[in-house]
Amino acid sequence: MFSVRKAKQKSFIGGACVCLAVILIGCGPGREESADQFPSRAIQIICPWGAGGSTDTVSRITAQGLQEVLGVRVNVINEAGGAGVTGHSAGARAKPDGYTLTMLTAEINMMHWRGLTDVGPTDFEPIMIMNKVCGSIFIRENSPWQTMQDLRNAVRENPGKFTASGTAKGGIWHLACAAWLKACGLPPDALTWVPSTGAAAGLQQLISEGIDVVFCSPAEGKPLLDAGKVRLIAILSRERNPMFPEVPTCIEQGVNVEIYGWAGLAAPVGTPQPILNRLEDALQQVAATKDFETLMRNAGFQVDTENSQRFREILQADDIQFGQLLKDARIVE
Amino acid sequence: MITDAFALVFQPSVLLVMAISGLYGLFVGSIPGLTATMAVALMVPFTFYMDPLPALAAIVTMEAMAIFAGDIPGALVRIPGTPSSAAYTDDAYALTQKGRAQSVLGVCLVFSVAGGLFGSVVLMIAAPLLAQFALQFTSYEYFWLALLGLSCAALVAKGSPLKGAISLGIGLFLSTVGLDPVDGYARFTFGSADLVGGVSFIPAMIGLFGLSEVIRNLLRFDDNIQVCQTEKGGLFKDVFHLLRRRKKSLLRSAALGTGIGALPGAGADIAAWISFGVSKRCSDAPEEYGRGSLEGVSDATAANNSAVAGAWVPALVFGIPGDTVTAIAIGVLLMKGLQPGPAIFERQPELLYAVYIVFLLANLLLLPFGYLAILAGRWVVMLPRRILLPGILLFCVVGSFAINHSPFDIGVMIGMGLLGYYLEANEVPIGPIVLGLVLGPMVEHHFMNSLIKSQGNPAQFFTRPVAGILGVLCLLMWFYPLFSFVRRWRKK
Numbered sequence: 045m046f047s048v049r050k051a052k053q054k055s056f057i058g059g060a061c062v063c064l065a066v067i068l069i070g071c072g073p074g075r076e077e078s079a080d081q082f083p084s085r086a087i088q089i090i091c092p093w094g095a096g097g098s099t100d101t102v103s104r105i106t107a108q109g110l111q112e113v114l115g116v117r118v119n120v121i122n123e124a125g126g127a128g129v130t131g132h133s134a135g136a137r138a139k140p141d142g143y144t145l146t147m148l149t150a151e152i153n154m155m156h157w158r159g160l161t162d163v164g165p166t167d168f169e170p171i172m173i174m175n176k177v178c179g180s181i182f183i184r185e186n187s188p189w190q191t192m193q194d195l196r197n198a199v200r201e202n203p204g205k206f207t208a209s210g211t212a213k214g215g216i217w218h219l220a221c222a223a224w225l226k227a228c229g230l231p232p233d234a235l236t237w238v239p240s241t242g243a244a245a246g247l248q249q250l251i252s253e254g255i256d257v258v259f260c261s262p263a264e265g266k267p268l269l270d271a272g273k274v275r276l277i278a279i280l281s282r283e284r285n286p287m288f289p290e291v292p293t294c295i296e297q298g299v300n301v302e303i304y305g306w307a308g309l310a311a312p313v314g315t316p317q318p319i320l321n322r323l324e325d326a327l328q329q330v331a332a333t334k335d336f337e338t339l340m341r342n343a344g345f346q347v348d349t350e351n352s353q354r355f356r357e358i359l360q361a362d363d364i365q366f367g368q369l370l371k372d373a374r375i376v377e
Numbered sequence: 378m379i380t381d382a383f384a385l386v387f388q389p390s391v392l393l394v395m396a397i398s399g400l401y402g403l404f405v406g407s408i409p410g411l412t413a414t415m416a417v418a419l420m421v422p423f424t425f426y427m428d429p430l431p432a433l434a435a436i437v438t439m440e441a442m443a444i445f446a447g448d449i450p451g452a453l454v455r456i457p458g459t460p461s462s463a464a465y466t467d468d469a470y471a472l473t474q475k476g477r478a479q480s481v482l483g484v485c486l487v488f489s490v491a492g493g494l495f496g497s498v499v500l501m502i503a504a505p506l507l508a509q510f511a512l513q514f515t516s517y518e519y520f521w522l523a524l525l526g527l528s529c530a531a532l533v534a535k536g537s538p539l540k541g542a543i544s545l546g547i548g549l550f551l552s553t554v555g556l557d558p559v560d561g562y563a564r565f566t567f568g569s570a571d572l573v574g575g576v577s578f579i580p581a582m583i584g585l586f587g588l589s590e591v592i593r594n595l596l597r598f599d600d601n602i603q604v605c606q607t608e609k610g611g612l613f614k615d616v617f618h619l620l621r622r623r624k625k626s627l628l629r630s631a632a633l634g635t636g637i638g639a640l641p642g643a644g645a646d647i648a649a650w651i652s653f654g655v656s657k658r659c660s661d662a663p664e665e666y667g668r669g670s671l672e673g674v675s676d677a678t679a680a681n682n683s684a685v686a687g688a689w690v691p692a693l694v695f696g697i698p699g700d701t702v703t704a705i706a707i708g709v710l711l712m713k714g715l716q717p718g719p720a721i722f723e724r725q726p727e728l729l730y731a732v733y734i735v736f737l738l739a740n741l742l743l744l745p746f747g748y749l750a751i752l753a754g755r756w757v758v759m760l761p762r763r764i765l766l767p768g769i770l771l772f773c774v775v776g777s778f779a780i781n782h783s784p785f786d787i788g789v790m791i792g793m794g795l796l797g798y799y800l801e802a803n804e805v806p807i808g809p810i811v812l813g814l815v816l817g818p819m820v821e822h823h824f825m826n827s828l829i830k831s832q833g834n835p836a837q838f839f840t841r842p843v844a845g846i847l848g849v850l851c852l853l854m855w856f857y858p859l860f861s862f863v864r865r866w867r868k869k
Contacts, residue, residue: 108422121782125577127573129570130573134783212561238516239826244697244698252514266696271695
């Protein structure tokens with residue numbers, strides 16, 4: 045009787061020890077898993093912009109593909125606000141275990157120049173750029189200008205008279221405007237920048253004759269272009285856009301400027317290299333699928349991905365270009 | 378062509394999608410902190426595998442249901458389920474407290490359906506025309522519109538105008554926290570990354586309405602009473618009477634809602650506020666507004682549901698989203714290889730007609746679905762307080778966390794709850810704070826943009842025709858009390 049009770053006690057203690065050990069293994073640093081076990085649970089992608097925007101769309105298409113390749117849930121979480129500061133900071137502060145990724149956008153190279161946050165491109169391990177969009181110049185359908193040259197001449201003759209928009213002050217398309225002015229040899233205040241909440245709001249102001257020029261991606265203006273309300277006069281990339289083969293680039297028209305917005309997946313700095321490799325392989329597979337290509341193309345994006353090596357180079361190059369542009373346009377002192 | 382459209386809609390798969398997304402919408406709308414925008418964004422991956430029409434039908438049905446369902450927690454526990462219900466939450470809750478939960482929910486349901494149907498009909502017959510008009514709005518017009526909306530604060534506030542103004546001032550101040558909308562300059566952030574994003578609107582709203590009510594209830598010491606009683610009699614007892622009496626004001630509210638909804642950047646929430654303000658000004662019993670006016674609730678709830686259809690007007694005609702939900706819907710259409718805008722009118726009219734039918738059908742479906750939702754939610758008020766209050770608190774916390782996944786927002790909710798409790802204990806209304814938070818950024822953004830465009834010339838605010846009319850209207854509204862005061866003083 046006594047021994048039975050003791051045995052029961054023993055087995056209880058033993059069981060408790062096993063439980064405790066399991067819990068400890070579960071919580072402890074010993075949980076660090078090797079790359080071939082990764083991923084064993086759901087992954088989240090922080091999207092630093094609001095639901096429904098282009099970055100959100102890219103994030104969701106990527107998450108969908110990643111989910112199929114990796115076999116775990118991939119959730120997109122919108123942490124919008126503060127011109128991207130909120131989401132990018134949250135992403136940089138996340139645990140570097142590969143389970144919290146961030147859909148970085150070009151703004152990561154601007155916000156630290158503007159003194160909004162300390163978080164910058166060096167806080168992330170770049171994995172892969174999922175898409176790039178170039179800038180472009182839209183004018184109103186009834187505008188007197190026919191070509192980019194006309195616009196340049198008009199701005200040169202009346203500096204400060206005309207207004208432009210496309211995004212918030214210091215956003216990527218504001219920098220596109222600044223870069224274009226610089227390439228034209230015009231002063232940064234020759235076109236007055238009117239901040240808007242995004243390309244759609246800027247385009248709406250354009251057709252209601254509130255402003256004169258919009259800088260944004262060509263896809264963002266396509267519905268109004270089809271409706272005959274606006275005209276697309278130049279593309280700010282190296283080559284012509286396959287969606288708009290008839291529209292010349294700025295470079296063809298003698299103004300040497302190209303600028304791109306991009307969205308790329310990154311992990312917090314300190315994430316183990318094998319996990320980064322596993323994620324990059326998975327993303328390469330996603331990008332190669334027919335589904336991904338169709339969804340991206342239909343959403344108005346060309347499939348234009350870059351591997352982690354190129355991503356790192358782009359981050360560094362952008363950081364220098366954007367910092368210089370922000371200073372030239374006197375957006376930062 | 379119309380028969381093609383009917384054939385598209387009346388398929389078992391489309392109807393099933395509508396039913397499921399309707400239930401989903403009711404659920405999302407009635408849980409504070411889950412918004413229609415978030416719900417639609419979560420639905421996007423599912424639409425990858427759908428045909429264009431079921432995908433659109435799912436979004437439309439979900440949104441219509443969610444905007445109505447937001448009224449249910451607003452009326453029962455004083456937490457608006459979506460921001461669109463904030464304008465009349467106080468009135469609806471006051472009616473519940475008087476034991477009229479049934480009639481107020483019945484009115485919300487039927488007037489939401491009526492407003493939604495009105496908006497759908499306008500979308501069907503006047504979309505191109507209305508879109509042309511809406512896209513004439515520049516920052517000058519938006520500035521005056523937002524200012525008119527703010528003036529509604531003076532109208533919607535119960536009690537002393539001074540206290541209403543204090544409350545509005547607090548709301549406007551809170552709306553300046555974070556990056557300023559024009560220069561991107563960080564204001565009142567004290568170096569905190571959380572504050573760069575500003576005071577999050579939804580946690581603030583949940584705290585102001587919901588938590589403050591929980592605190593007030595906690596401080597009442599009798600433990601076992603129910604929060605309130607409900608009356609006997611059907612849900613629709615007051616509805617038919619009210620419908621007959623207020624045909625004109627229903628039309629006015631629904632027209633106002635559709636029009637405001639069609640303006641990009643102004644959605645169902647602003648529509649409800651303005652409609653509520655106008656309703657009070659036109660009412661025979663303005664003193665009831667803010668204390669439980671069934672008329673005010675009916676007008677505002679009709680406006681926010683009609684604004685849902687209004688937002689699709691510029692989206693379908695020009696591909697410019699009227700609100701965040703239509704922004705996502707446009708993305709979904711694009712992914713299906715469909716370009717919203719004139720192309721869709723020319724190339725796929727049957728799809729367009731099918732969308733119209735979906736709008737009508739979704740609003741009609743709202744009647745039985747909403748009825749069931751009310752039946753399901755009604756028992757909440759019969760719970761004893763010691764069970765109900767912790768439950769509400771839990772929803773406050775979860776709801777404020779869910780919107781941005783940020784623990785900081787729970788702090789915002791608690792802070793605003795304490796503020797709301799303190800203010801209401803001193804008879805300062807909290808509605809104007811919420812209005813200030815909604816419209817503050819809009820007023821500032823459009824005012825600054827207008828000044829940048831006109832290079833500081835204020836005359837530009839009046840030179841465009843629509844801006845001129847709105848501006849004069851606004852100034853008249855502001856200075857009317859002064860005129861009447863001077864006249865009375867002269868007579869003496």
